[in-house]
Amino acid sequence: MCRFSSRSPWFGTSPLTGARAGRKTRGMTQRFTGSFTQQEPIPEAAIEAALAVLRHGRLHRYNTAPGETAETALLEQEFAAFTGARYCLAVASGGYALGCALRAVGVVPGDRVLTNAFTLAPVPGAIASVGAVPVFVGVTESLVIDLDDLALKADQADVLMLSHMRGHICDMDALMALCDARGITVIEDCAHTMGAAWNGMPSGRHGLVGCYSTQTYKHINSGEGGFLVTDDEAVAARAVMLSGSYMLYERHLAAPGPEVFEAIKYDTPNVSGRMDNLRAAILRPQLADLPAQARRWNALYQAMEAGLRDAPGLTLIDRPQQEAYVASSFQFLLLDWAAEAVQAVVAGCAARGVELKWFGTPEPTGFTSRYDSWRYAPSEPMPRSDRILQGLLDMRLPLTFSEADCAVISGIVREEVGKMV
Numbered sequence: 400m401c402r403f404s405s406r407s408p409w410f411g412t413s414p415l416t417g418a419r420a421g422r423k424t425r426g427m428t429q430r431f432t433g434s435f436t437q438q439e440p441i442p443e444a445a446i447e448a449a450l451a452v453l454r455h456g457r458l459h460r461y462n463t464a465p466g467e468t469a470e471t472a473l474l475e476q477e478f479a480a481f482t483g484a485r486y487c488l489a490v491a492s493g494g495y496a497l498g499c500a501l502r503a504v505g506v507v508p509g510d511r512v513l514t515n516a517f518t519l520a521p522v523p524g525a526i527a528s529v530g531a532v533p534v535f536v537g538v539t540e541s542l543v544i545d546l547d548d549l550a551l552k553a554d555q556a557d558v559l560m561l562s563h564m565r566g567h568i569c570d571m572d573a574l575m576a577l578c579d580a581r582g583i584t585v586i587e588d589c590a591h592t593m594g595a596a597w598n599g600m601p602s603g604r605h606g607l608v609g610c611y612s613t614q615t616y617k618h619i620n621s622g623e624g625g626f627l628v629t630d631d632e633a634v635a636a637r638a639v640m641l642s643g644s645y646m647l648y649e650r651h652l653a654a655p656g657p658e659v660f661e662a663i664k665y666d667t668p669n670v671s672g673r674m675d676n677l678r679a680a681i682l683r684p685q686l687a688d689l690p691a692q693a694r695r696w697n698a699l700y701q702a703m704e705a706g707l708r709d710a711p712g713l714t715l716i717d718r719p720q721q722e723a724y725v726a727s728s729f730q731f732l733l734l735d736w737a738a739e740a741v742q743a744v745v746a747g748c749a750a751r752g753v754e755l756k757w758f759g760t761p762e763p764t765g766f767t768s769r770y771d772s773w774r775y776a777p778s779e780p781m782p783r784s785d786r787i788l789q790g791l792l793d794m795r796l797p798l799t800f801s802e803a804d805c806a807v808i809s810g811i812v813r814e815e816v817g818k819m820v
């Protein structure tokens with residue numbers, strides 16, 4: 400796998416992927432030719448497990464042969480163990496998990512729900528899907544929720560949907576102390592923190608409910624999919640019923656006992672959003688590999704950090720010691736730069752094969768949008784957050800990259816930023 404148009408002796412071969420890094424020497428301009436959206440293939444063990452499901456044909460999670468335990472039920476049991484949660488439900492998507500969690504904790508139309516101004520569209524979308532109204536809370540230079548702004552807005556809602564956007568975890572001890580004192584229920588959006596932790600506690604386990612995504616660009620890949628975990632038996636039972644369990648909840652291995660369902664089964668609607676056995680079969684081997692994959696992601700992240708450290712004009716994101724991250728993406732700030740100068744860096748990098756996403760564009764593009772582009776949920780202007788978003792650049796770090804690739808990418812970014820300072 401050669402990402403470069405010419406090979407060069409002074410770049411080695413990655414110990415991880417065998418990818419050869421090099422540079423195009425013509426004009427002394429390095430170009431990167433890897434794909435920022437190319438994930439690794441599905442592991443062979445997962446392909447084998449998927450074929451077994453396809454061969455027997457029982458893809459629906461409640462379609463089991465006598466004595467058989469569905470892949471989906473086994474996956475839930477394994478994910479509960481992975482996070483240390485009592486209960487786990489696998490669902491159709493991360494966004495579904497978020498909406499399901501809101502319903503399960505009792506959010507009703509017209510309620511206000513606090514959430515991050517810096518997050519991805521499915522988060523305010525999940526709030527809107529239950530007829531509730533997002534109240535946006537600002538973002539800090541560390542790319543986490545602004546706890547001062549949260550304290551100011553705490554009396555506006557009983558629920559916080561906290562998004563660990565791009566894997567940055569705020570001081571969860573301080574956040575939980577604040578929310579507990581103000582009687583705020585916390586639902587965590589862990590789309591980018593599966594496998595991460597704060598102060599030794601897995602991400603998704605501080606709040607009442609943790610929600611995860613298994614969509615292709617997240618930490619394990621089933622195309623689409625998600626999880627919800629909780630220790631609360633009533634929330635868990637309502638979530639199982641909501642996901643569309645009919646009256647087959649006894650087939651779950653990571654759900655409360657039937658007596659808990661007896662109390663809620665006539666009053667909980669079926670808002671169908673189950674996971675199926677094919678996706679569960681693909682995910683089980685990937686979940687087992689996640690700690691090793693996390694180490695690889697972090698090696699790429701640290702290679703990017705090393706390549707950009709002390710670059711004039713560029714601010715790296717500080718990562719607190721209590722945070723154990725899984726860095727599947729990389730961010731940096733060009734704080735207080737003129738928009739045209741940021742645009743020039745983005746264009747210069749793009750011309751050399753490095754795709755940067757900029758959160759300062761007035762129009763939402765691709766996956767990038769910001770709180771003021773969600774016009775169904777109007778908000779007060781947040782100048783301090785706008786300053787961060789206007790300087791925020793973001794890139795994926797797929798595991799098809801090597802550390803040598805990251806050295807090339809960071810070199811290009813460093814040069815393009817350097818041209819403007």
Ligand SMILES: *Cc1c(COP(=O)(O)O)cnc(C)c1O
Nearest residue numbers: 492493494519521588590612614
């Ligand atoms: C991807 C994502 C989601 C939703 O996950 P889907 O599985 O795509 O529905 C939620 N929050 C964040 C921050 C995400 O990046």
